[in-house]
Amino acid sequence: MSVFPRDRPAGGLLSNRNWLPGGPAIYLGLALFTIVARAGAWPVALIDPDEYAFILAGREVLHGHLPYTTMFDIKPVGASLLLALAMKLGGATVLAVRVAGAVCVFATAVLLHETARLLSAGSRQAIGAGILYIAFSVLFHGLATMTEIMLAPFSAAGVLLLVRWCAARGAGRTPLVCGAGLAFGIAVCIKLVPCIPAFAVALSAGIVAMAARRIGPIRLILQGVLFAACVALPMAASAGVFLQEHKLDEWMLSNFGFIGLYNPRLPFHVAVTKAINALVEMWPLVLAGLVGLSLRPPARQPSGASAVRAVPGIWLAAELLAVIMPGQVFPHYFLQALPPLCLLAARGLDVAADRLAPASSPLFRILLAGTVLVPLLPATWNDSVKMARADPLRQSATWLQQHISAARPSLLVLSFDLMPEYLFTGAPLPARVAIPLHLFGAQRALGHAAGGDALGNILARNADFIVMDHASVFMDISPEEQTEIESKLAACYQDAARFSQAQEIEPRLFSMQDIVVFVRRPVCGS
Numbered sequence: 409m410s411v412f413p414r415d416r417p418a419g420g421l422l423s424n425r426n427w428l429p430g431g432p433a434i435y436l437g438l439a440l441f442t443i444v445a446r447a448g449a450w451p452v453a454l455i456d457p458d459e460y461a462f463i464l465a466g467r468e469v470l471h472g473h474l475p476y477t478t479m480f481d482i483k484p485v486g487a488s489l490l491l492a493l494a495m496k497l498g499g500a501t502v503l504a505v506r507v508a509g510a511v512c513v514f515a516t517a518v519l520l521h522e523t524a525r526l527l528s529a530g531s532r533q534a535i536g537a538g539i540l541y542i543a544f545s546v547l548f549h550g551l552a553t554m555t556e557i558m559l560a561p562f563s564a565a566g567v568l569l570l571v572r573w574c575a576a577r578g579a580g581r582t583p584l585v586c587g588a589g590l591a592f593g594i595a596v597c598i599k600l601v602p603c604i605p606a607f608a609v610a611l612s613a614g615i616v617a618m619a620a621r622r623i624g625p626i627r628l629i630l631q632g633v634l635f636a637a638c639v640a641l642p643m644a645a646s647a648g649v650f651l652q653e654h655k656l657d658e659w660m661l662s663n664f665g666f667i668g669l670y671n672p673r674l675p676f677h678v679a680v681t682k683a684i685n686a687l688v689e690m691w692p693l694v695l696a697g698l699v700g701l702s703l704r705p706p707a708r709q710p711s712g713a714s715a716v717r718a719v720p721g722i723w724l725a726a727e728l729l730a731v732i733m734p735g736q737v738f739p740h741y742f743l744q745a746l747p748p749l750c751l752l753a754a755r756g757l758d759v760a761a762d763r764l765a766p767a768s769s770p771l772f773r774i775l776l777a778g779t780v781l782v783p784l785l786p787a788t789w790n791d792s793v794k795m796a797r798a799d800p801l802r803q804s805a806t807w808l809q810q811h812i813s814a815a816r817p818s819l820l821v822l823s824f825d826l827m828p829e830y831l832f833t834g835a836p837l838p839a840r841v842a843i844p845l846h847l848f849g850a851q852r853a854l855g856h857a858a859g860g861d862a863l864g865n866i867l868a869r870n871a872d873f874i875v876m877d878h879a880s881v882f883m884d885i886s887p888e889e890q891t892e893i894e895s896k897l898a899a900c901y902q903d904a905a906r907f908s909q910a911q912e913i914e915p916r917l918f919s920m921q922d923i924v925v926f927v928r929r930p931v932c933g934s
Contacts, residue, residue, distance in 0.1 A: 435518060438538050442514040445542050446551060450506045453801035453828055455552035456740060460827040461843060462555065463505055466491030467831065470500060474650070476658040480841045480858040482666040485646045486598035487555050500831065509553030512561050516747060517541045519564035524751055526571050527717050528758075536754030544693050544746055548686065548739040556743035559595040563602050564747050566591035567723055570613040577622060585631050589638025597642040600663070601730035601744070608726035609719060610635050616718075661857060669853040670734075682737040690742075693753045697724070700756030720755070723748035800907035804875065804923045805832035807905050811927075812873060820871035822893065829875050839866055848889045863889055867896045874901060874926040900932035 449455060465481045469492035475485045491505055498504030517538035524534035544550075550557060569588035573581055592606035614632060617623045623631070643663075650659035687694050701721055727745040731737065805828070812819065812833055819835035821827060822844055830837060841860025845851050848863050874897070885893075904927040 434521065434535060434538075438517045438521070438542065439514055441539060442510050442517065442542050445546055446506070446510045446513065449546075449551040450503055451799075452551075453502065453799050453805070453832075456549035456554060457827065458740070459505070459552040459554060460831065462487045462491055462553070463495075463502070464827060464830055464837065464842075466495060466505075467500055468837075470495050474653060474655060476650075476662045477655060478840055479837055480662065480843070480846065480855070480860065482662055482670070482854065483555060483599060484597045484643065484663055486594060486642070487558055490558055490598070491553070502828070502831070505553045506551075509551075509557050512553070512557050513542055513545050515561035516545075516564050519561060519568050520747055520750055523564065523568045523571060524754055526568070526575075527719070527751070528755065533751075533754045533758045536757055537750045540693060540696075540750040540753050541746055544690055544750065545743065547690055548742050550740065550743050550746075552740075554740050554743060555599045556740055559598040559602055560743070560747055562591045562595035562598070563605060566595065566606060567609055567719065567747075570609055571719060574613050574617050574620075574622075581623070581631060582634070585635050586638050589635040590641065593639040593642040596639060597646065601733060603639065604730045604733070605723055605726035605748075606639055607636075609723050612719060612722045665857070666854055669857055670851065679732070679735070679737045682739070683732075686737075686739060686742045690749075693746075693749055696753035696756040696760070697749045698756065699760050700752035700754070720748045720751040724752060800923045801828055801832075803907045804905065804925055805829060807907075807925060808833045808873060808875070811904075818872040820866065820869075820874045822874060822876035838869065838871065848885050864892060867892070870900065870928055870932055872928050874928075875923065876926075877923055897926055900929055901926035902929060 454460075461481060462483070465475060465479050465483075465488040468478045469475055469488050471478075473479075475481065475488045481488070491508065494504050494508035495501070498507060520541055521534045521538040524537040528534065545557065566588045569584050569591065573584040573588065576584055588610070589606075592602060595602035596606070610632065614623075614628050618625065618628050647656065647659055647663075650656045724745060727748055730744055731741045734741070808819070808829065809832070812835065817833055817835035819829065819833055820838050821829055821842075827843065829835070830842075839861050841847060841855045841858050843855075846855035846858070847860060847866070903924060905925040907923045907925075
C-alpha cells in the first residue's frame with residue numbers, strides 16, 4: 409500500500425478533520441493546566457542560575473545595548489531578545505520572565521497536540537501529548553525560563569510544518585518548507601544544538617516524500633537547499649547586524665569561539681551516570697515512550713502515511729544526540745528531548761489502553777494518565793512553597809533595596825548563583841564580563857578571551873556592597889584568588905547581613921544556603 413493513498417482515510421495525516429485546528433476548549437484546558445503546573449514557582453527567586461544570565465543579558469538589550477557589548481554571554485542572541493521583549497511587555501521582573509516561559513510551554517503543548525493529530529487517527533494521543541509536555545516540563549529546573557523552554561515551540565513548529573510538507577503537493581510545499589526552516593532557524597538562534605534535529609527531521613521527511621513518489625530527487629534537493637537557507641537566515645541576520653556595527657568579533661566569540669574555551673567534557677562514566685539519573689527522574693514518560701515505539705497501533709487506525717509516524721522517534725534520537733554533544737549533560741539539557749518523547753509517550757499510553765481494555769470507558773484512560781501525572785505536581789508545589797517562605801535571595805534583595813543608593817547603586821556580586829541581586833536592586837553590572845564564573849571560576853578562560861578585567865581590578869573599584877554565597881564562592885577558585893578576596897573584604901568591608909536557608913529543597917528547584925552582604929567601610933574611599 410502506498411504511504412500516501414490517493415483516497416483519503418477517515419482519519420490520520422490526510423484527514424480533513426485532522427487538518428482543522430483543535431477546539432477552543434482543548435486550548436483553554438491546556439492553558440489552565442500550564443498555569444496550575446507552573447504558577448506555584450513564579451514567586452521563587454532562583455530556580456536555576458543560568459536563567460539570570462539570560463535575564464540580565466535581556467535587560468541590557470532592554471536598555472538599548474547590542475547583545476554582548478555590555479554583558480558577555482555565550483548564547484546566540486535569541487534568548488536575550490525574547491526575554492527583552494517579555495520584560496518590555498511585563499516589566500523587568502522575574503515574574504514577567506516566568507510568565508514568558510509558561511507561554512512557551514503552552515505554545516509547545518499546542519503544537520505537539522496538532523502534530524499528534526496529524527500523526528494519529530483521533531484526538532486522544534493529541535491531548536495526551538500536550539498534557540504530558542506541560543506536566544514533565546517542571547523537571548530538570550524547567551520551571552525556570554531556560555533556553556530549552558524558549559526554543560521548544562520553534563522546534564515543535566518546525567516539525568509540525570515538515571509533517572504537513574510530507575502530505576503537500578506542488579507549490580504548496582514551498583511555504584511549508586520555508587516556514588519550517590525559519591522556525592528551526594529561530595530555535596538555533598536561541599541555542600545552536602537544534603540544528604541537529606532540524607536536519608534529521610527534514611531528511612527523514614524528504615525520504616518519506618520521495619519514497620511515496622510525491623517529489624522527485626531534483627526538486628527534493630532544491631527544497632532541501634531552501635530549507636537550509638531558511639534555517640541559517642536568523643543567525644546570518646544577527647551576524648549582519650554586528651558586522652554593520654563593527655562588532656563581529658564579539659558575535660563570533662559568543663556564538664562559536666567560546667566552544668573551545670568552555671568547561672572540559674565530563675568523563676564518560678560521569679556523563680552516563682547523569683543520563684541514567686535523568687531517565688529515572690522521568691521514568692513514567694520513558695516507559696510510555698518505549699511502549700509507543702515498540703507496540704503497533706491497533707487495526708482501527710489508518711494505515712496510510714505510516715512512515716511519517718516514525719518522525720517522533722527520529723526527532724527524539726536527534727534531540728538525544730544534541731543533549732550528548734556538548735559533553736556536559738547538565739540536567740536541563742534533557743528538556744530538549746521532552747517534546748518528541750511526549751509524542752511517543754502519548755502514543756504508548758493510547759495503544760496500551762487499547763491492549764489492556766479495548767472497550768474501556770474514558771474513566772479508565774483518565775486514571776491511566778493520572779498515574780503518570782499525579783506524582784509530579786504536588787512535589788513541585790511543595791518545593792515552591794518552601795522556597796517562597798524561606799527565600800534568602802528575596803530577603804537579601806529586600807535588605808539591599810532598603811540600604812543601597814538609588815542614585816548610585818554600586819554592587820558587586822561574587823557568586824554566579826547570586827546574579828539575581830543585580831536585577832532585584834536595579835544595580836548596573838560592574839563590568840562587561842560580570843559573571844563571576846567567567847572571572848575566577850571554571851570558565852575563566854572565557855572571561856580572559858572576552859577581555860574581562862582581572863579580579864583585582866574589579867575589587868579595586870570599591871563597590872558600596874559586595875554580595876556572595878558564602879557556602880560556594882570559594883569552591884572553584886585558586887588559593888591566591890581566595891586570599892585576594894578575603895584580604896580585600898577584611899581591609900575595606902564589614903559583614904552587614906546574613907541570610908540562611910536551613911531546609912533542603914528537591915532538585916527541581918535551586919537552593920541557596922548562606923548569603924552574606926558586605927558593606928564598604930567609609931575609610932576606603934569610593
